[in-house]
Amino acid sequence: MNRRGERRSRRTGTAGGRIRGPDGGTRADTTNDQDRSTPGAQVRGGQDHDGTRPLDVIVVGGGAAGLSLAHRLARRGDLTVTVVEPPDGPLRPPERTWCYWAAGPDDFAGALEATWSRLRIHGRDGTGITVDPAPLQYRMLRSAPFERLVHSALGRNPRTTLLRATAETVREVPGGAEVRCTAPGGGTRILRAARVFDSRPPRVLPPARTLLLQHFRGWFVRTAADRFDPAVADLMDFRVPQPRHGLAFGYVLPLAADHALVEYTEFSRTPLSRPEYEAALEHYCRSVLRLGLYTVEAAEQGVIPMTDARFPRRAGRAVFRIGTAGGATRPSTGYTFAAVQRQSRAIAAALAEGRDRVPPPHGRRALAMDAVLLRALDTGRIDGPDFFTRLFGRTPAERLLRFLDGATTPREDLGIGLHTPVGPMLRTALELPFLPRRSRPAPSVTPRDEESR
Ligand SMILES: Cc1cc2nc3c(=O)[nH]c(=O)nc-3n(C[C@H](O)[C@H](O)[C@H](O)COP(=O)(O)OP(=O)(O)OC[C@H]3O[C@@H](n4cnc5c(N)ncnc54)[C@H](O)[C@@H]3O)c2cc1C
Numbered sequence: 001m002n003r004r005g006e007r008r009s010r011r012t013g014t015a016g017g018r019i020r021g022p023d024g025g026t027r028a029d030t031t032n033d034q035d036r037s038t039p040g041a042q043v044r045g046g047q048d049h050d051g052t053r054p055l056d057v058i059v060v061g062g063g064a065a066g067l068s069l070a071h072r073l074a075r076r077g078d079l080t081v082t083v084v085e086p087p088d089g090p091l092r093p094p095e096r097t098w099c100y101w102a103a104g105p106d107d108f109a110g111a112l113e114a115t116w117s118r119l120r121i122h123g124r125d126g127t128g129i130t131v132d133p134a135p136l137q138y139r140m141l142r143s144a145p146f147e148r149l150v151h152s153a154l155g156r157n158p159r160t161t162l163l164r165a166t167a168e169t170v171r172e173v174p175g176g177a178e179v180r181c182t183a184p185g186g187g188t189r190i191l192r193a194a195r196v197f198d199s200r201p202p203r204v205l206p207p208a209r210t211l212l213l214q215h216f217r218g219w220f221v222r223t224a225a226d227r228f229d230p231a232v233a234d235l236m237d238f239r240v241p242q243p244r245h246g247l248a249f250g251y252v253l254p255l256a257a258d259h260a261l262v263e264y265t266e267f268s269r270t271p272l273s274r275p276e277y278e279a280a281l282e283h284y285c286r287s288v289l290r291l292g293l294y295t296v297e298a299a300e301q302g303v304i305p306m307t308d309a310r311f312p313r314r315a316g317r318a319v320f321r322i323g324t325a326g327g328a329t330r331p332s333t334g335y336t337f338a339a340v341q342r343q344s345r346a347i348a349a350a351l352a353e354g355r356d357r358v359p360p361p362h363g364r365r366a367l368a369m370d371a372v373l374l375r376a377l378d379t380g381r382i383d384g385p386d387f388f389t390r391l392f393g394r395t396p397a398e399r400l401l402r403f404l405d406g407a408t409t410p411r412e413d414l415g416i417g418l419h420t421p422v423g424p425m426l427r428t429a430l431e432l433p434f435l436p437r438r439s440r441p442a443p444s445v446t447p448r449d450e451e452s453r
Contacts, residue, residue: 054192055080057351058179060167061199064098064143065323065340067150069197071107072348074157079351081159082191086166087184096143096300097261099253100338101401103135107341111145114255116233119397122250123389124238131397138233140253141337165189170196170319177318195356197347198315199323207437208309210374212246213270214334215303215443217277218263221285224293228254236392238385239288240280243268246377247384250284261300262289267377267384271303271443303443304334308371313358320358322347328361331370333404342405365413366406372429373420381424394419 057073059066062085070083086092097113106112116138120130154160165181172178177196181189205211237250246268254260264280266272272280285291304324311327314320322328328339339361346359362370376382391400395416402408403416417425 054176054194055082056194057081058177058191058193058196059083059199059322060170060179060196061085061201061323062147062162063093063199063323064146064337065199065326065328065344066197067147068107068340069322069344069347070160070162071150071153072344073351074154074160076348076352077157077159079159081154082161082163082193083154084163084165084167084179084181084191087164091166093143094300096302098141098143098146098337099138100141100335100341101133101136101138101405102338103137106139108141108146108149111141111149113140113142113145114230114253115139116231116253118232120232120234121389121392122234122237122239124242124385126239127389129389129393130232131392133397133401136398136401138235163189163191167198167200170198170315172316172318177316194318195351196319197322197358198319199321199325202311202325202442205305205307205440205442206309206311207439208307209432209435209437210308210371210378211269211440212267212306212374212378213303213443214265214267214306215271216251216263216265217272217274217281217299217301218251218261219281219285219296220298220300221260221262221291222295222297223258223260223291226257227289227291227294228252228257228260230254230256236388237284237288238389240264240284242385245269245380247388248280249385250288252289262291263300267306269378274301277301304329304336305443306331306334306374308367308374309437313360318356320347322358326358326361330362330404331367332373335404338405363406365410366403369413369417371432372425375432375435376421376424376428379428381428382421387420391416391419 056079059070059081062070062083066083066085070081073079073081117134118130118132119138120128122128151162154162163181165183167179167181169180170177173192176192176194179191179193179196181191183189233254234250234252237252238247240248240250242248243266246266248264248266251263251265252260262281262285264277264284285294306329308331311325312321313326320326322343323340324336326343328343329336330339343359343361350357350359377384395403399408399412400416403413408416
């Protein structure tokens with residue numbers, strides 16, 4: 001299962017896209033890849049760090065995890081918080097979309113792009129399984145409106161600050177920790193706080209037995225005729241050619257009858273080149289979805305490690321890792337955003353009680369089951385498309401999503417486990433303790449993409 005959603009090119013809106021016909025021919029030009037600039041150069045509350053008085057909290061990195069935590073702490077209102085986020089440039093990730101499921105009110109309701117109350121999976125044979133996960137809803141947030149919403153909330157709190165600077169080092173000092181930053185002009189800035197929450201992406205992944213990559217490219221397409229059902233999100237569509245290793249699927253998030261994010265995703269060891277993604281997307285749009293004439297308005301690409309590595313959550317007495325860097329990405333799905341919200345709530349609650357503890361983003365049982373699944377997929381012992389199709393077809397949707405949130409009981413987990421190929425899964429579980437763990441570099445966001453330009 002995967003995640004994500006839509007974004008329109010802010011540079012050109014619907015203009016200047018690529019228009020393709022059923023024959024794949026190009027009528028006009030230039031795919032509008034995302035504009036990397038982000039609004040909100042500097043948000044400053046009434047208090048800035050003056051170099052003499054330590055802050056309560058420094059959050060390093062203003063992405064999904066950093067801003068979610070800062071948002072929660074700002075709502076508490078009594079802590080001095082500074083978020084350190086680099087100026088526009090190579091360290092800032094491109095604009096992207098986060099999808100997650102949730103019930104009830106949403107902290108980021110003002111930035112939500114779309115919601116769906118029905119989800120669908122297509123098996124390899126074309127059978128569609130549509131489910132209603134009520135009371136859960138599938139939700140889509142774009143990173144730019146999310147940032148604007150959080151930046152404006154931080155700006156309203158005189159005790160919070162967003163500092164545009166690059167964190168170079170984070171180290172413990174008596175009474176807390178120190179973050180040494182480089183300002184956009186080149187000067188050095190040193191911040192001190194009682195606690196630092198660091199969300200910078202790791203350069204090297206912790207040692208793991210299995211590392212698969214969830215890698216994908218998506219197009220925001222506008223069709224000439226109405227082709228989508230805006231009420232249903234297609235989470236996994238296995239009617240695409242399967243790779244020799246791992247699995248592949250389409251992912252469709254309709255935003256209107258003629259407008260959707262359409263993605264091609266693989267769980268495998270190596271990302272594709274951009275032309276390879278484009279060929280797979282073109283085939284999916286043309287031959288599987290039969291979109292007819294369509295315009296590609298923008299594109300999104302990414303790679304998310306799916307690993308049984310153990311991410312340390314603590315880098316010192318006063319330094320904690322959060323977000324992907326702290327293991328918030330669910331190994332079997334790549335979903336991270338919801339875990340980041342749970343973790344932010346828990347950290348805020350711990351700080352309110354004066355406790356220094358970052359709870360694990362995922363429970364042990366969930367991680368153990370994911371380790372088995374990843375290894376079984378990687379070895380080819382189970383057939384990925386059949387596995388996910390069967391799981392969706394046989395487990396009530398709400399329970400399956402709760403399972404992916406780590407919120408099911410052991411009994412429910414057992415029931416779900418019995419819908420999987422028990423023999424290969426057991427064999428994999430028995431061999432796991434004897435497998436070595438290896439460190440590997442973290443994959444870059446657009447690997448091999450640059451080569452192909
Ligand atoms: C394209 C894409 C789509 C995804 N879609 C989904 C989805 O739909 N649902 C889901 O649950 N998960 C999704 N994920 C996975 C995950 O939710 C995201 O990767 C998410 O952004 C992780 O949050 P984070 O805060 O850990 O990392 P990021 O959001 O990447 O934030 C890290 C921050 O650290 C900053 N930084 C880096 N270096 C420095 C430095 N030296 N000093 C200061 N700051 C620094 C960066 O600028 C960045 O803002 C997606 C991932 C990608 C790549």
